[in-house]
Amino acid sequence: MKLREKSFLPLPNKIGPPLDSPFFLRNTLKVARELLGKGLFIQHSSKRFLCELVEVEAYLGACDEASHSFRGMTPRNQSMFEEGGTAYVYFTYGFHFCLNVATEKKGVGAAVLFRAAIPLLGLEEMQKNRKLRGPLDPKKLLSGPAKLTQALGINKAFNGQKMNQAQFKIVDLGRVLSKSAIGTSSRIGISKGQEHLYRFFVKNSPWLSRK
DNA sequence: TGAATGATCACG
DNA sequence: GTGATCATTCAT
Numbered sequence: 001m002k003l004r005e006k007s008f009l010p011l012p013n014k015i016g017p018p019l020d021s022p023f024f025l026r027n028t029l030k031v032a033r034e035l036l037g038k039g040l041f042i043q044h045s046s047k048r049f050l051c052e053l054v055e056v057e058a059y060l061g062a063c064d065e066a067s068h069s070f071r072g073m074t075p076r077n078q079s080m081f082e083e084g085g086t087a088y089v090y091f092t093y094g095f096h097f098c099l100n101v102a103t104e105k106k107g108v109g110a111a112v113l114f115r116a117a118i119p120l121l122g123l124e125e126m127q128k129n130r131k132l133r134g135p136l137d138p139k140k141l142l143s144g145p146a147k148l149t150q151a152l153g154i155n156k157a158f159n160g161q162k163m164n165q166a167q168f169k170i171v172d173l174g175r176v177l178s179k180s181a182i183g184t185s186s187r188i189g190i191s192k193g194q195e196h197l198y199r200f201f202v203k204n205s206p207w208l209s210r211k
Numbered sequence: 212t213g214a215a216t217g218a219t220c221a222c223g
Numbered sequence: 224g225t226g227a228t229c230a231t232t233c234a235t
Contacts, residue, residue, distance in 0.1 A: 057230070066230075076219060093231050094216030100230090113230060132233080146231050189230050 008118060008138070015041055015050065018169035024084030028103040028110040031084070032058040032200050033182060035101075035112055037175035039120070042152055043167040049152045050121035051142055052173055053114060055201040055208050057187045059100070061109040066193030069109030079160045081109045087168070089149070089159040096146030099154050101163055101170070115188070116201070116209045117142040119151070126151035144209040177202065 019038070024031060035056050042049045059067040059080075068077040068090070079088040080102050088100040088111050100111035119126055119141050126141055129151050142148045149155070163169055184197040188210060201208050 059230075068230075071220085074220070090230085091218060092229055094218075094229090096231050098230060115230085144231070150232095187230070191229085 008120070015039070016171045016173075018164035018166075019172065021083075021085045021164055023170075024101060024103050025105055026084070026103070028058045028060055028112065029198065031103045032056050032112045032198070035114075035170070036182060036200060036202055037173060037177045039171040039173045040114065040117060040152075041167075041169050041171055042154070044153060047125050047153070048122050049126065051117035051119050051148070051152070052175065053117050054205045055116035055199070057113040057115055057200070058103075058198040059111050059113060060198075061104075064110075064193060064196070064198075066187060066190040066196070067109070067111075069111075073109065077109070080111045081107055082160065085163055087158050087161045087163050089154060089156055091156060092146075097149040097155050098145040099149050099158070113145055114148055115145045115199075116207055117148055118205075118207045122152075125153075129153055139206050143207060147209075 035053050038053055040051050040053060061069050064070055069080045073081050076090055079086055082102050083106040084103045086102040088102050089097055091097055098113060100113045103110045103112060119138065127136060130136060130141060142151055161168055181203055183201050183203040185199045186194045186197060187199045
């Protein structure tokens, strides 16, 4: 698959295969850190999207008060309890979808929330999907969990899907991030669990949801 | 700073 | 069944 579109960063010549499923069957904090710099690829309705993750948050299982899974499995959060590599998409605030990928083995109830990314492929369509009034700064195209899902056309239909498919996958972009290039902070927008530094981001990236 | 807007869940 | 809450975003 050749990539000819203009982009903000050098694109790989090919979009690689999905990350191996064992990648997601590991410690959630480790997976979260290692997802930075990876690519999220989605193809649907004859549109292709690729973006590079720069900000994520980890949500653990029964030990994490801020996690949707803290009080056990419910109809909404059951995808979180699926095997690592399964998408968990939920609807919130009456408007927005958020995309997570479940981690660890089936039954644990942990996941990583995708909070911000660099658009690499499908920019025009992303702009269109972000139905804003005025012109949009490209840096703000994917700079938030609900912005990201809106731009990529992600909704509840993706909930429970495996993210190792040709049309929905995490791929290696060949980016190398040193440990010192990764920052941590408390998670954003939660009312419990602020004490944990479970937000991971690429330091000094202009593409984040917050400075 | 607050309005928009609806699914979800704990409680009874 | 009911009501408070919500891993947000945008415009004022």
